[in-house]
Amino acid sequence: MLLRLEPRQTSSKWMQYATPLIAAALTVITGVILFTALGRDPFLALYTFFVRPLTSVYGIGEWAIKATPLLLCAVGLSVGFRGNVWNIGAEGQLTMGAICGGGVALAFWGNEGIWLLPLMLIAGAAGGLAWGAIPAILKNRFNANEILTSLMLTYVAIQFLGYLVHGPWRDPDGFNFPETRLFNDYGLMPVLVEGTRLHAGVILAVIVTIIVWIFMSRTFQGFKVQVAGQAPAAAAYAGYSQKGVVLLSFLVSGALAGLAGISEVSGTIGQLQPVVSPGYGFAAIIVAFLGRLHPFGIVLASLLMSLMYLGGESLQINLNLPLAVTGVFQGLLLFFVLGSEVLVRYRIKLTATPKEA
């Protein structure tokens, strides 16, 4: 017997919306099995993972804070993914955004004003945009695979940040810790709710999401990106520039990842450290697909992913489970999303082994 995938004639619209929910449900069920196998009470563990982080105002603030960089990165990536352009290096563009925006804060240290934060945001977005432009140019010029180049550039950016905070940008009064100076108040995102760390970055993320939604659904440029993604030959036939789509996708996703980086640094960390992101740029790839590459789906997906980060910490603190649980859950979720996606489009058929070679 052989298993064969056979395309379905009609893919149900209803199922397309249901797949993320089914995938989430399967992830939870697998979680129950997993925790039981680890000898923990599965329901306490799930409660600790998914519910407990949200039982305080502070917790809800944290939830939104962690969703912010995910949302910014994933919304940007979704533009490229719709256009069949594979930017895997949002983490690097995020890091570069943090470096450039943080660099502005440090350059004007002791010489600040109300203009500082906007300038940092612009510098952060520009840094991510420039870092994103490199794989786009390499692809357009030399047909270099953007998946590889954007991924490799991520590690370059992370190493560069490490060099800066260990070397030239290290806080002179910081007892040799690999950190920069703390940014001045003018270089920090205003806090929105007293008693939490919820900062203005979240508003920025929501505005950006709406702009991207309008861009993709209402503008001709957005339409071109979608045509290029769905039918490259049709795009060439109609005279849309494939290279233009590649460049645009990388500039948008790079700039938004850079914005995520500087928003994270100026909103939650307050300085540059060797590590500014626990992998938001990579998790955003999952978020983008979980949200079905639609800006509003991505809002929900980034909230779920953010909860997974909090849940992992909560399990570590309360039940003494390793933080790696977060990674396991992310992996499970992506696996189930992609798996159910396939099953919506294809059906599995059992066929007899063919006799002829």
Next chain:
Amino acid sequence: MSTSQLELKGITKQYPGVLANDAIDLAILPGEVHALLGENGAGKSTLVKIIYGVVRADAGEILWNGAPVHIANPSQARALGIGMVFQHFNLFDTLTVAENISLGIDEAHDLKVLTSEIEEISERYGLPINPHQHVHALSVGERQRVEIIRCLVQDPKVLIMDEPTSVLTPQEVEKLFETLQRLSSEGCSILYISHKLEEIQVLCDSATVLRGGKVTAHCTPREETPKSLAEMMIGSELPVCKRDGRALEGETQLSLHGLAIPSPDPHGTDLNGIDLTVRKGEVLGIAGVAGNGQKELLAAINGELISPRSDMIRIDGEGVATVSPARRRARGLAFVPEERLGRGAVPEMSLANNALLTSYQHEMVSPQGFIDFGHMRDYATRIRKNFDVRSDGIDAEAKSLSGGNLQKFIIGREIMLEPKILVLGHPTWGVDVGAATIIHQAIIDLASRGASVLVVSEDLDELFEICDSIAVISEGRLSPVRPTSETNVEEIGRWMSGQFADATQEVHHAAPA
């Protein structure tokens, strides 16, 4: 009457949303050439796939020499004595003829014995081929011979031919018919699938006509007229296209000057110094056997393939051969590509969005770059109405339309832009007779409004019907251009096999450089 070689009784096949075959009865006598006639989507392909064991029927039975049989897969079909020559060949370019034929045989066999068998069959049935030649070096007609020989070495009782002449020159068609008649005289039945009515009248003893998955008639083609056959196929009076005899004195709007481009495809054909001019109001046809540079020529004119020198292609006398398709469109060029799904239309987008695909320069996008959805939907609605596009509204996905309806939509979209120049690749390939007439009429009407039209097609009937002048492309070169009234199928057919060197000199003075 003797027992049928092959008989189908009540064959029914349901696909999701389509009843492809509805209780089909069909009987083929030994040695008979039987035509299976029908428009695209009538269910011909499904039916032969059932006979050849590729698809399983939901209901009905197949009788072989009067006894019921069950055909689960193609190798069982071959074991029974059913051979099939597909429209698209399944040959390995890097293997020799004999090796390719050997791959199609299920039982153990010796390649040397097979080679001599191939030589014998090739001799006996007038299918000249060298068994030691590699397939990549063969012409399309020769490849088809390999496919036929591949069936014949298995000594079939029934041979299924799926649209075999669509890739052949008229002379090659004649050769093929001789072979088929020879086979039938020796007792091999032939199931011949086609929508070319003249061929069926020449070749076939009897015919089964399908429409919408049902048998609408059994008839003897020689006792019918092409018109009556066509009406059985489409189920109504055949519309005719009208044209006025107009004088061609307008200025040249599109011209090619020594267009020479190497093909980007290693198996493609390089364009080799093509000159032509299309005047205002003229419909110029380019005939030719598939794979002689048509694809490259069309891509070069549209701009998907960029030429080495700007003045090789001129619109209103100005060189455009190095600018993008968008810039050429801005100058009044419109283009209908040979592939519909994936190039002419985005399969998973709605018709409304597909209307926007090429009409974006026509007030459908605001200066700020926003799509004017009202305008776009209105345009799609008008295309649908004017060109009788049958679809589930303008929000239906392009891939849900039948080939003919999608083609009407694409051609409608391009024609309603009122282009100065319209270039079409195989405009009615695989399109049913009714839709083809609508398309032909729309092309002629556009030309009478002053457009220059260039049609590339393999269908000579089509070219002779709608074109004012005709040329032939062969191995990337263009033959002289002749007014349609001063040439005929024989001459064009001869040119299709590349023999136009003499004619080039003879009419050289007539063709402006």
